[in-house]
Amino acid sequence: MAELAVMVVVLSSVASVILTGLAAAWAEKHIGSAAIGAMTEKEELFSKGLVLTVIPETIVIFGLTVSLVLLFVVLPQLL
Amino acid sequence: MSSNERMTKITLVGTKDTMKETIEILHLLKIIHIVDFKEQDETFEIGKSLGEVSKFSELLLSIRAFLSKFDIRPDNIKTTYVKREVSRELEKEVFEAENVIKSYGEKISKINLILKEIEKIKSIGDLGGIGIQKNLVASLDDLVSSKSELEEQRNIFKDQMDSTIKEKSAYLLQYEDFLSSEIEKMEAPLRFTTTKNTFIVEGWIPEKKYQELESILKKKFGDRVNLDKIKYSDEEPVPVEFKHPSPVKPFELLLELFEYPKTREIDPTFAIFITFPLFYGIMLGDIGYGLVIFFASLFMKTKFKTEGWKMILGILEYSSIYTIAFGFIDGEFFGFNIFNLLGIEEIFGLRMPILDRIVDFMPIMILSISIGVIHVLLGLVFGFINVYRSHNLKEAILKKGGWIVLIFSIIFLASSIYLPGILLYLGVGLLLASIVLLVVGEGFIGLIEIFGIMSNILSYVRLMAIGLSSVGIAIVINSIVVDIIFPKGGVFVLLGYSVLIVGHIGNILLGILACFLHALRLHYVEFFTKFYEGGGIKYKPFGI
Structure with missing residues (x-):
């Protein structure tokens, strides 16, 4: 039983990084291409586009945090 | 926290004959943020520029082309120059400098062309036995052998040109600055509202400068120019000037x-x-x-x-x-x-x-x-x-x-x-x-x-x-x-x-x-x- 729980926790921590990473990449792809499109019209939008592009990175930061908490806080309690 | 300059909106109304001098004063004081006039109708229209802007623009264009060709920039030179002042001597100096530098440039490019030709002749190889007169071949050989001499001459010209540029760049920059400020002044009426006999300037100035501007205008023009504070709505964008200490x-x-x-x-x-x-x-x-x-x-x-x-x-x-x-x-x-x-x-x-x-x-x-x-x-x-x-x-x-x-x-x-x-x-x-x-x-x-x-x-x-x-x-x-x-x-x-x-x-x-x-x-x-x-x-x- 405990082994199953350990496995679930480890797999969850893996999934949280992979999935949030993919999600952030997907979102950034769209924002990035839109920002480049806007920049061809108006050069000054570069800085705003750059800032907007990193906004979805929050997702992967949360994913990383969740995975760290799973590995270093939840897992030791199971072992 | 709100250490920034307080702005106040003003209108300045004057008779048209005072417009040129008013622009001169405003340009000198450097305090008014002009709000461009846009909505024209039958009575109020955009002013016309003063004098022949096109002549000045042409001059400015040619001098800017010159400056960028020889890479003369304000931060490249050591000597300081007086901004916005021009005299006959300066103009003469500028044109002379321009001519001298140009003539050096021409000489150098001519020498470069000859050097290129020499390279070509060299690449042909032996010139004898192809039916060219002997003395011609000899003079061509002479030309080829004078290559190093020509190169030396070119370097001398280059040095002379560089030193001239160094010497005169302050004048050139000063002239460029003068021209652009002159054009700015001439084109200022394009941002004003004018009627048949008057002109109106709308803009923002720092509140504490208001008294100063008013007294200067009063002294100069009496009743012919009138300065007033006007109300503005909250939605209007107000110009902001930060007053932060340099670390911030x-x-x-x-x-x-x-x-x-x-x-x-x-x-x-x-x-x-x-x-x-x-x-x-x-x-x-x-x-x-x-x-x-x-x-x-x-x-x-x-x-x-x-x-x-x-x-x-x-x-x-x-x-x-x-x-x-x-x-x-x-x-x-x-x-x-x-x-x-x-x-x-x-x-x-x-x-x-x-x-x-x-x-x-x-x-x-x-x-x-x-x-x-x-x-x-x-x-x-x-x-x-x-x-x-x-x-x-x-x-x-x-x-x-x-x-x-x-x-x-x-x-x-x-x-x-x-x-x-x-x-x-x-x-x-x-x-x-x-x-x-x-x-x-x-x-x-x-x-x-x-x-x-x-x-x-x-x-x-x-x-x-x-x-x-x-x-x-x-x-x-x-x-x-x-x-x-x-x-x-x-x-x-x-x-x-x-x-x-x-x-x-x-x-x-x-x-x-x-x-x-x-x-x-x-x-x-x-x-x-x-x-x-x-x-x-x-x-x-x-x-x-």
Whole structure:
């Protein structure tokens, strides 16, 4: 039983990084291409586009945090 | 906090015969931010430019082409020149200089052409026996052999030209400056409103300059020019001129990228000056990286002298100082645990490093969230003051007070984990109070927004996460080199050093970009949304 729980926790921590990473990449792809499109019209939008592009990175930061908490806080309690 | 210059909107009405002199005065004073006149009708129309702008423009164009061809720029020359003053002698000097430099340029290009021909003749090879007269062949040979002489002559011309440029560039720049300011003056009426006999200038001036301008105009024109303050609505964009001490100055850039503040709202530049480098330092936190960025930005300051670069490099400089400071706390030097390597275990009874970012990520995460709570609270307090200034206390309590109480209830609830009892009840009480305030202030929609503010606060976890990823990359680079490449010995030691250098340069570049953008994002998305309205414009006085 405990082994199953350990496995679930480890797999969850893996999934949280992979999935949030993919999600952030997907979102950034769209924002990035839109920002480049806007920049061809108006050069000054570069800085705003750059800032907007990193906004979805929050997702992967949360994913990383969740995975760290799973590995270093939840897992030791199971072992 | 609102240390910025107070602006007042004015109109200046005068008879048309005084227009030229008025422009002259306004141009000299450099205080009025002219609002361009746009809506024409039958009585009011845009003014016509004074004199022959096209002649001046042509001159300006030719001199600018000349300046850019020989790469003469204000920061390239040592001598100073008087701005906006011109005399007959100067004009003569400029044309002479132009001619001399041009003639040198022509001579040089002629010599270059001949040299090219010589190369061609050389490549033909032996000229004898193809039916050319003997003396012609001999003179061609003479020409080929005079190559070095020609080159020498060319170098002499080049030196002479360079010295002339050096000598005269101040005049040229002064003339360019004069022409462009002259054109600006001539075209000023295009921004005015004119009727048949009068002209009207609308614009903004600093409030304390009003008296000065009025007395100058009075003295000069008497009743023919009239200056008045006029009312303006809240929606109108007011030009903003910052009056920050020089250490804070670079951080104006971050507002410029976003939007200029309105005059009445709190100017957050000073708050950014404190928090931006702090966030950056927490995220990057490495002694080595901090030192590299510090010296790199100092070096680049001598190379890039435009206003924008100066500001970016100034921000990086302050941020790198924080980076070094947090590097000591984290005990990191290019990803190596420096206190371990030096064998220092404690200083003044403190365990070293104080916070190891790999091991102690939980405390750092809690620290990050606490910083987030404080930062968001600061934003809300700013918002409270803004609403109080523009409306009244009741409105401020309803709009922002509820959120502030909510933040305090979060603080109490969070600390009740460590100290249960009274704090818990206080927290729950404040939470209920804030919910009531939110519902009254913003309706039931406000309750949904609670999750928004929670995610705002949790967003500060990035202070830990970005740092962790940066130090992670550094450690990976170090362990690849130290554990895998170095033990093989021989040539691999060289390879190892190159991997170290390239890897850390890459990580520094990544660190500069990522930490900068994320620190910026925390301000724009988490901090500014709590209070900042924006909508001001930059103060650009006529004549500068």
